[in-house]
Amino acid sequence: MATGEDFLALLQAVGASGPDVPKPTPVEKFLATHPATVAFVTAPKPVAVSYGTQPFFGVNAFKFTNAQGTAKFGRYRIVPEGGPTYVSDEEATHRPPNALADNLRASLEKGPVKFHLLVQVAAADDPTTDATKIWPDSRPTVELGEIAVTKALDTEKVENELLYMPTNLTSGIDASDDPLINSCTEAYAESFGRRTAK
Structure with a gap:
């Protein structure tokens, strides 16, 4: 994460996601707009x-x-x-x-x-x-x-x-x-x- 605000947004997206949440989930939406985060979590x-x-x-x-x-x-x-x-x-x-x-x-x-x-x-x-x-x-x-x-x-x-x-x-x-x-x-x-x- 480049900023504290981005990290907070990621945590909120993870917390709002889950197996019963419709696709795309909040965390999937977040990752779609944050390629650096995707690179980190998939490395x-x-x-x-x-x-x-x-x-x-x-x-x-x-x-x-x-x-x-x-x-x-x-x-x-x-x-x-x-x-x-x-x-x-x-x-x-x-x-x-x-x-x-x-x-x-x-x-x-x-x-x-x-x-x-x-x-x-x-x-x-x-x-x-x-x-x-x-x-x-x-x-x-x-x-x-x-x-x-x-x-x-x-x-x-x-x-x-x-x-x-x-x-x-x-x-x-x-x-x-x-x-x-x-x-x-x-x-x-x-x-x-x-x-x-x-």
């Missing part, structure tokens, strides 16, 4: 062995400025140190619902699970305000550091304590004009408020 999505073998791709662009004042736009990538590994489609259909987390915990018993923190650097003509536009893999990446997961925390406790804010950025990194960044910030703040109000 192959392999299932990782665990959260520790799953690469993560940031879809929003941020502006990175070095000490000399040179600025470049980029998108985050978090790549498993050993590379991504997936299960077969057949195995994926028979796995327990918590397999991703359970397999990560099993790996942590042997030591830290590590990832490379990368930034894919945009070319001058790459769009930075539309998360649905994928930049070519030929764009260079810069490694910013390493992420090491050392232990698994109690999920429910963490969910009630942590608040991720995409606009809470460190010096030298600024948000782009991608409208999803502010939409996500507002949505996450609302979610956190509802969770902690229980």
Whole structure:
């Protein structure tokens, strides 16, 4: 989705659709006018062995400025140190619902699970305000550091304590004009408020 409004419209269309709804359903009508969404929902999505073998791709662009004042736009990538590994489609259909987390915990018993923190650097003509536009893999990446997961925390406790804010950025990194960044910030703040109000 390119905007928060589009994402809301998709959720409303899904909620209004179902087996008894006349064709074309609201979600079918939505998809007919949103080709980027169709491309996403129909693209192959392999299932990782665990959260520790799953690469993560940031879809929003941020502006990175070095000490000399040179600025470049980029998108985050978090790549498993050993590379991504997936299960077969057949195995994926028979796995327990918590397999991703359970397999990560099993790996942590042997030591830290590590990832490379990368930034894919945009070319001058790459769009930075539309998360649905994928930049070519030929764009260079810069490694910013390493992420090491050392232990698994109690999920429910963490969910009630942590608040991720995409606009809470460190010096030298600024948000782009991608409208999803502010939409996500507002949505996450609302979610956190509802969770902690229980």
